[in-house]
Amino acid sequence: MDRAARSRLAWKCRRGLLELDLVLERFLQRHGSSVGDAELELLWELLDHDDTDLWEIVSGRSERYDPRLASVVARLRAG
Template identity: 40%
Template sequence: MDNTSAMPQQARLNRLRWRTRRGTRELDALFGGWLDERFATADVAQQQAFDELLDAQDPDLWDWVMGHARPERQDWQAIIDDIRTRHRL
């Protein structure tokens, strides 16, 4: 089996894994959990949205997952809703 095609995907996952390490254990667990449990089966657009969502600041991410605010992007909100549903937040 040729692993060359898997290498870029593994590198991307490693980069995303690093980016899910946030300022708090709670955010680490929520976003790292989504990466582990949902990313592989997400479509390309949702994977890209997750990557871009990780550019947001921790206070914004926290407010969104706690339901105190909503991101402007609907694709980000879909990921946040999935995280909230899975963790009953």
């Protein structure tokens, strides 16, 4: 992922919930450089959820998301 794409992703990961910010920031720090194009597209799609729904998904309270996003959700949950 090039520098511009990484910056756009970091900006999109800034949310209105502190909990989400912490999870997404940690994910980017640990895995940001290893995110491939296919996973990046899935992450962008996941980030299109509103904050409340996204938190429910990431925290494991909801399984109501497209099954294609399961690998990204699992990585976010694992930290």
